[in-house]
Amino acid sequence: MKALQPVRHCLERENPIPAGWRRVSPARRRRALGLLLLAGIVLFGVVGCPKTDEGDCWVKYPAVVLSDPPQAMLANVDSLYVFRARVYEDREHFDSLVCEVWRETEPPTSAGSFALYDDGDQRQLGGPLFASATSGDVVPNNGLYTRGIDAAVLAQSGMGAYSFVFRNPGLDACQFQDVELAISVEAVDACVIHAVTQDLDMPSCFDDYEARLTVQPDAPDVVDSAWYQILADGVVVAESELAQGNGDTTWSAMIGPSFVRCLPTRNDYSFKYVAKTRFGLYCEQGDAGLMIENALPVLSNSTLPDVIERPTEIGDTDTVVVTLDLQDCELNGATDFYGLHFDVRREDQATWPPSPTSFYLRDDGNLPDAVAGNGMYTVGLTFNRNDDFPNSMYYFRFYAIEGFLAGCAPFDTTEYFMDSVRVIQPGAVLMPPTVGAVEFGVVQEMISEGR
Numbered sequence: 192m193k194a195l196q197p198v199r200h201c202l203e204r205e206n207p208i209p210a211g212w213r214r215v216s217p218a219r220r221r222r223a224l225g226l227l228l229l230a231g232i233v234l235f236g237v238v239g240c241p242k243t244d245e246g247d248c249w250v251k252y253p254a255v256v257l258s259d260p261p262q263a264m265l266a267n268v269d270s271l272y273v274f275r276a277r278v279y280e281d282r283e284h285f286d287s288l289v290c291e292v293w294r295e296t297e298p299p300t301s302a303g304s305f306a307l308y309d310d311g312d313q314r315q316l317g318g319p320l321f322a323s324a325t326s327g328d329v330v331p332n333n334g335l336y337t338r339g340i341d342a343a344v345l346a347q348s349g350m351g352a353y354s355f356v357f358r359n360p361g362l363d364a365c366q367f368q369d370v371e372l373a374i375s376v377e378a379v380d381a382c383v384i385h386a387v388t389q390d391l392d393m394p395s396c397f398d399d400y401e402a403r404l405t406v407q408p409d410a411p412d413v414v415d416s417a418w419y420q421i422l423a424d425g426v427v428v429a430e431s432e433l434a435q436g437n438g439d440t441t442w443s444a445m446i447g448p449s450f451v452r453c454l455p456t457r458n459d460y461s462f463k464y465v466a467k468t469r470f471g472l473y474c475e476q477g478d479a480g481l482m483i484e485n486a487l488p489v490l491s492n493s494t495l496p497d498v499i500e501r502p503t504e505i506g507d508t509d510t511v512v513v514t515l516d517l518q519d520c521e522l523n524g525a526t527d528f529y530g531l532h533f534d535v536r537r538e539d540q541a542t543w544p545p546s547p548t549s550f551y552l553r554d555d556g557n558l559p560d561a562v563a564g565n566g567m568y569t570v571g572l573t574f575n576r577n578d579d580f581p582n583s584m585y586y587f588r589f590y591a592i593e594g595f596l597a598g599c600a601p602f603d604t605t606e607y608f609m610d611s612v613r614v615i616q617p618g619a620v621l622m623p624p625t626v627g628a629v630e631f632g633v634v635q636e637m638i639s640e641g642r
Contacts, residue, residue, distance in 0.1 A: 290356065375470075379470055453599035526564045529596075
């Protein structure tokens with residue numbers, strides 16, 4: 192900015208010669224000055240103040256690091272915008288940081304300056320009327336300097352573009368440069384949504400459709416983001432961003448069955464569009480009575496063999512890969528669904544024993560699963576020699592838990608898909624059963640868990 196003082200140089204361009212040196216011959220003076228300049232360059236290199244090609248100090252680091260500062264401030268509402276900053280790399284603690292505020296006129300005009308403090312909001316502060324009377328700092332002496340700004344009061348100097356220049360007087364200006372932030376201060380109203388398109392019927396396996404939003408911000412404000420939401424009993428249960436189309440007024444996205452994979456069947460959802468502007472204003476439009484039908488997955492085509500023979504040698508392990516097809520429009524192509532579980536019961540057991548957490552199938556392309564996202568879920572069963580159960584029938588029941596996904600809550604379970612396998616130990620030696628004998632194991636993420 193023109194009104195700001197330039198960063199000072201490490202080495203001056205002109206080095207006046209002391210009067211006493213004039214008695215020395217020009218050649219000796221040149222040699223002496225050369226040695227002094229060389230020593231100065233080395234010294235400043237050691238203390239971390241490198242030079243540009245022009246010989247000036249190369250400013251390396253920002254004086255402060257701002258924490259989520261505002262990019263625009265409303266002048267027509269009663270709100271306080273809080274600025275927070277840290278010293279670069281928390282090098283040391285200072286009493287305060289300084290911010291100069293300039294209105295971007297030609298030439299720039301000063302609107303005043305204020306200080307940021309790390310004092311735990313403990314003292315009354317001076318400064319311009321637009322700066323808060325106390326810092327608003329929450330935790331004292333934690334390296335986070337804070338101050339609030341009233342944009343409505345600041346706008347009394349005029350609305351438009353402002354520059355906030357943050358500096359730390361306690362740091363060497365040779366190595367640390369000011370941090371300048373451009374902020375627009377304006378009086379604007381909320382945006383207005385003119386038109387939306389949506390389908391209030393989402394039956395099972397519905398076709399993808401485009402959700403489109405047309406929104407008009409109040410100039411000079413602009414729309415920064417837009418999204419749509421599904422609400423149940425007033426609570427947002429799903430949402431997704433819209434992509435910007437024509438300028439900042441048209442936003443759209445394709446909605447498909449996978450969007451509702453975490454939602455149980457209901458006919459009283461609400462659908463809402465929301466847009467947010469650069470000045471932090473929101474506008475929204477929605478409708479109630481949205482029906483979503485999330486049908487349960489269909490399980491089929493188990494490849495569990497009718498008979499499995501255990502290995503005859505002690506220490507040998509055989510792995511049998513078992514797959515099961517899962518059909519569910521909401522899970523088409525999914526690789527992160529781990530809700531296809533199974534339980535196992537031996538024929539002489541009257542009830543189904545609890546299953547380890549590893550008893551599930553996966554479709555993520557990690558072995559033993561062959562192809563990710565193809566709807567064929569896989570698990571590996573391992574068998575060792577076991578003379579305790581030489582000839583036993585095992586019953587498997589497979590079931591899918593809807594909503595068994597990251598960020599979802601399980602809400603429904605399919606009916607059981609039943610299958611069975613007889614496991615035989617060739618050359619079994621009759622002997623008393625071994626306590627805790629492992630009947631088979633499950634291969635899951637390179638981990639085996641037996642039962």
